Amino acid sequence: MNREGLINMVNGPVVQAANMSDFQIREMVMVGEKKLLGEVIGLEGDIGTIQVYEETEGLKTGEKVLSTGKPLSVKLGPGLIGNIFDGIERPLSKINEISEGFIPEGIGLLSLDTEKKWEVKLLVKEGDKLKEGQIFGEVEETSLITHKLIVPPGISGRVVRVKDSGSYSIEETLVELQDEKNNTHELKMYQEWGVRMPRPVQERLPISRPLVTGQRVLDIFFPIAKGGTSAIPGGFGTGKTMTQHQLAKWSDADIIVYIGCGERGNEMTDVLEEFPKLVDPKTNKPIMERTILIANTSNMPVAAREASIYTGITIAEYYRDMGYDVAIMADSTSRWAEALREISGRLEEMPAEEGYPAYLPSRLAEFYERAGCVTTLAGGEASVTIIGAVSPAGGDFSEPVTENTKRYVNAFLALDRKLAYARHYPAINWLSSYSGYVKVLGNWYRENVREDIMDLRARMLAILQEEDKLQEIVQLVGEDVLPDDQRLIIEIARVLKVGFLQQNAFHESDTYVPLEKQYEMLKCIEFLYDKAHAAIRKGVPISAVRDQNLFGEVTGMKYTIPNDDLSGIQRLKEKIEAYYDELLKKYQ
């Protein structure tokens, strides 16, 4: 077999080599004297096309392309959590030790730390029968996450040798299995998996649980489901990254995989500096202990950007297979699509819409379909939730990436430039956003929050919609000419917008709000509306109904009522009641 190609063309990240008839498509290769990492993306006759994950400057024709014999794959094992990797799972801190400051090319394939010793607890004994996906050992990866060692998919057999529990590095064989054909399989702490292939599960389950985020506009109005898909589109400056960060910080997934795909370097640094300091409200542990970061910043090689999304989702699936609920944030999928476009252009493929390749929709579908709520091979319930940011060119949602993403996601959280300009954050537009999970999650909300929460949600959303229509009239003729009950709608909508929908990510307690408080806040706003509306129907003028202090106090609930003591809301309701009783007496 001939496993050495010869470069005959270089065009940016795309390289062609001759003599490659024995290579496989999607195989990982090493290109040139510097041994740059690349992946075979096309074969024609004996000419192979390779996308290179590193800077290609200095490559020459005639240099060699070496085979690695395996597809682009990642090592999955302990040491992932709390770390930051590049698009092909090379640890950036390790790279920084090798070459401080800037990322050089040709440093080769690095991955998990092979030196570090982990405390392993083995759960099997000789003679046990193990099947694929089964858990054979445990490692305490962080104080928050127990890393479960699972038999790689496709492998099963009887345990013929097993090490004692103890301290091992990831390269040591822990268990030997013998299968029916008497083949021996060595199980280590890690396994390798090709990033482009979804990891198998026993079955897919219907969606039934929400991903609770502590963000009011999401949890109440546009819930995201565990195992669901959602997209956050928005022009620049509308707060996509901010929203993604909030979700990474506060959502109640067990593991977060955050992919910075073609975005700013400083944003990743921000995460690296901030997350270790933040404490998860559920567990009181730093949230970094459940977070994995993948960074391909916008100035890192474009082909690795294309791979970063797959690396991230493969890691997410691996933790899902241990029985965890994993949420993956991809910021931004548009950059990934643009990487596809850039490589497609270099390959001189026929472009479809706006220069994007015709396979863009199918690639997007492949990615989003890797989300889901499943029964794992080991038999537990687990999920992968995908939240993808989309950066539409010119903020125009009719461009191909947004349009096609819309087809494959169920929750669409549209960020709005006008809201962002008014510093209404999160700038999620309540009229153009939707969540297809409202119905399937209804039961969960009714059982776990309060029986009437879905009705309350619908009623408040109706007020917001009504207000939008009224605003059109106000724009034409001014607010004064509206009848009082309509002016009340506008006033209540204002309370909803400022007091409920706006959430201050920089405020200590407002950054994350438990569902219970979210519900009580909304209930209180409804109470205010009902009382005020009753007063208006009795003929009390809006000027008296809209009491500055009272409305101000309801709006300020998010800051004044502590998250863990909601008794203040009850007192506020009593105050509302007393005020309107008094008012009605005056006007009788």
Place this chain on the structure above:
Amino acid sequence: MGCDRLRKEYLLLDKVEGPLILLSGVEDVSYGEIIDITMEDGQSRKGKVIKIEQDKAVAQVFEGTSGMSTHNVSVQFTGKPFEISLSKGILGRTFNGIGMPIDGGGEIYSGKVYNVTGRPMNPVARQYPRNYIQTGISSIDCLATLIRGQKLPIFSGNGLPHNELAAQIVKQAKIQESEDQEFGIVFAAIGVKHDDADFFRKNFEESGVLERVVMFINLANDPIVERIMTPQCALTAAEYLAFEEGMHILVIMTDITSYCEALREISSAREEVPSRKGYPGYLYSDLASLYERAGVMKNRKGSITLLPILTMPSDDITHPVPDLTGYITEGQIVLDRELYQKNIYPPVNILPSLSRLMKDGIGEGYTREDHQDVSNQLFASYSKVQDVRALAQIIGEDELSPVDQKYMEFGRVFEERFVGQSFEEDRDMIETLDLAWEILSILPPEELDRVSPTILEKYFPKG
């Protein structure tokens, strides 16, 4: 052997087209290497290999191909990427777009040469920028605070005073804490008019910073291949000064739109598949490879703050150049023609303007505790002014409710006194914040719903 070997000369070109030449029968060529071209009259030019395919190489010629034919030149491959030599002696000097001195001051002698294609900064090696730069311009300091190590572009339009604004920033920029570290300015003129380049030079001179400025000048009629090298050379110089010499460097690049147009011109000469408005599909990556070179690093003393200027074709913020820029940079300062026509300088439209890094560089310990609240309130109130103005257009200002009339007044005063200031006026941060409160007090206190009650109590002007 190796580098001692005599370089082969190629005397025949296959094709000369636009800025590109095509050679065949070449050996041992590497991607991105520099070529030396000797013209018939002995004049020499340089080029860069941008594609190799079997024994063919495509190169772009920095000085342009005019005067070249397929057989009147000789080409040699240098085997080296594009490098410039740098030392501290570049301060006060002027170079062309490819780093050749054009001020008659002679070559830069230094043992160190630097590849102008920077390597990406490792996110792990970055330090998150937190120290603000006081520009003395209220609208920027209060509402889109510039942070040291930030990339903050000015989105402008043709004829708007973006150059004046940039010059004023250069003149007034102050770093809060007193440090003994040196500062410097790298100025890259990318396809600008002769007058504009002169304007900057004159201003640097007047502000007494000329000996701290490195200039890379590519004028509008200079070759476009040089143009696309200009920002790379400038940023390589900036990286050298910041991260090796430990200086705080402010890089001003103008005009990014010309840079993108040059890229488009070359892309189309290469017959590449175009994406939006004919710009190449890699425009985002290409711009990112420039902008992302700004920053602050751990274990290194200096910093690069990047202030690119771009003119939005027909003032359209959704045009690919401002659009892609906005996605990469950490905010933007948007100039507005309407304000300019109202004779307000600097005509900063605050609503679309934004500094993404300000949240961590303002407030107690940095500027003043009320800064965040004040800026949120100004944004919210000014955004409401737009609605009220739209209403006033229809029903007339007299018909507005009393509160709305206050908003109209607030809008006017805000634009005239807060946004507006003279080219000579340098306001410090506290002055700016106090002025903001004075103007906010036009509105009834209950309208200020973005300010926390304690801040309101403490800072709202009494009486």
